[in-house]
Amino acid sequence: MDKILVTRSSMPPMEEYMEEIKGLWDSHWLTNMGEKHQKLAKALEEYLGVEKLLLFTNGHNALELALQGLDLPKGREVITTPFTFASTTHAIVRNGFKPVFCDIREDNYTIDERKIEALITDQTVAIVPVHVYGNLCAVEEIQKIADRHHLKVIYDAAHAFGVRKDGKGVGSFGDASMFSFHATKVFNTVEGGAICLHDPALELTLERLKNFGIRNEEEVSFVGSNAKMNEFCAAMGLCNLRHVDEEIAKRGQVVSRYRAHLAEISGIGLNAEQEGVKPNYAYFPIRINASQFGASRDALYEALKEYGIFTRKYFYPITNSFACYEGRFDVHETPKALQISTEILTLPLYADLPLEDVDRICAAIKEIGQRKRS
Numbered sequence: 001m002d003k004i005l006v007t008r009s010s011m012p013p014m015e016e017y018m019e020e021i022k023g024l025w026d027s028h029w030l031t032n033m034g035e036k037h038q039k040l041a042k043a044l045e046e047y048l049g050v051e052k053l054l055l056f057t058n059g060h061n062a063l064e065l066a067l068q069g070l071d072l073p074k075g076r077e078v079i080t081t082p083f084t085f086a087s088t089t090h091a092i093v094r095n096g097f098k099p100v101f102c103d104i105r106e107d108n109y110t111i112d113e114r115k116i117e118a119l120i121t122d123q124t125v126a127i128v129p130v131h132v133y134g135n136l137c138a139v140e141e142i143q144k145i146a147d148r149h150h151l152k153v154i155y156d157a158a159h160a161f162g163v164r165k166d167g168k169g170v171g172s173f174g175d176a177s178m179f180s181f182h183a184t185k186v187f188n189t190v191e192g193g194a195i196c197l198h199d200p201a202l203e204l205t206l207e208r209l210k211n212f213g214i215r216n217e218e219e220v221s222f223v224g225s226n227a228k229m230n231e232f233c234a235a236m237g238l239c240n241l242r243h244v245d246e247e248i249a250k251r252g253q254v255v256s257r258y259r260a261h262l263a264e265i266s267g268i269g270l271n272a273e274q275e276g277v278k279p280n281y282a283y284f285p286i287r288i289n290a291s292q293f294g295a296s297r298d299a300l301y302e303a304l305k306e307y308g309i310f311t312r313k314y315f316y317p318i319t320n321s322f323a324c325y326e327g328r329f330d331v332h333e334t335p336k337a338l339q340i341s342t343e344i345l346t347l348p349l350y351a352d353l354p355l356e357d358v359d360r361i362c363a364a365i366k367e368i369g370q371r372k373r374s
Contacts, residue, residue: 053171074097
């Protein structure tokens with residue numbers, strides 16, 4: 001029986017990529033904001049409908065440097081969510097800020113905007129919400145809160161490439177938005193990331209920060225990093241961007257098939273669809289009600305392996321429970337995030353996943369539930 005993995009990277013035809021990189025053997029320009037880099041940045045600005053986009057080596061470096069570039073007072077508080085990948089919290093901590101964790105919504109797993117304001121103190125300087133599985137945060141309400149309290153908003157939009165709300169690109173919201181172009185994302189450059197922003201001053205700062213803080217040949221004005229996307233990754237991005245709409249459409253077919261099968265299985269909760277949002281079908285999470293389904297999330301996760309089906313506990317554990325932060329945070333202050341993290345499972349989803357494999361996955365889930373209940 002063939003294994004079904006939780007994800008598979010989208011790649012263009014090999015010949016297309018080889019054609020795209022052929023000129024690099026003539027120019028020998030492999031990095032430092034070359035022709036491919038510049039071309040991809042412009043193409044992404046147009047595709048995502050954003051004012052300005054800067055490319056980085058990966059999404060984490062992009063987020064970490066965006067937080068640094070805002071030049072906020074160190075030691076202050078940043079409100080965020082623990083229901084996210086390690087990168088979000090680490091970027092805050094590595095910049096010398098204190099994360100203050102807000103609980104999440106049960107319907108779409110994003111930060112609960114109704115609970116943010118109660119967490120704001122005179123030490124709060126920013127909010128870092130996370131768009132989860134392609135579900136968007138309550139961007140309008142979060143912006144109103146930020147405006148009332150004069151706070152910066154930096155979105156972790158790693159899951160939200162190509163998503164639009166009422167026709168507006170998700171990268172347009174907040175002071176800045178970070179995208180990840182990791183190999184497993186809807187759109188990838190093998191490894192890479194970007195920051196979308198509006199402020200020309202922040203743009204200039206980030207351009208310098210990602211190049212060691214170098215201002216010119218004789219002056220280094222920031223303690224910066226090396227976060228420049230190379231030309232081979234940019235070339236992969238140019239190729240993948242030509243096919244991304246088709247890839248998203250194929251993902252949508254997979255999601256529709258999942259929904260048709262799983263909606264009728266007791267104890268399986270499906271991700272809510274958001275009104276006015278054009279989705280990207282980045283992930284397909286299910287939530288397991290153990291008493292109704294007959295088995296816990298962990299039991300289902302292990303049982304599916306016996307069928308050759310590999311899923312992911314994502315996000316688990318929540319970041320405020322990480323060993324590296326032991327004793328610093330109380331996970332019980334975010335009870336919904338804590339509970340949902342033990343019940344959520346993301347199923348295999350990628351553009352080339354055969355619909356017959358979706359049928360096989362859903363049949364296995366149904367069989368496991370029936371077997372456990374009997």
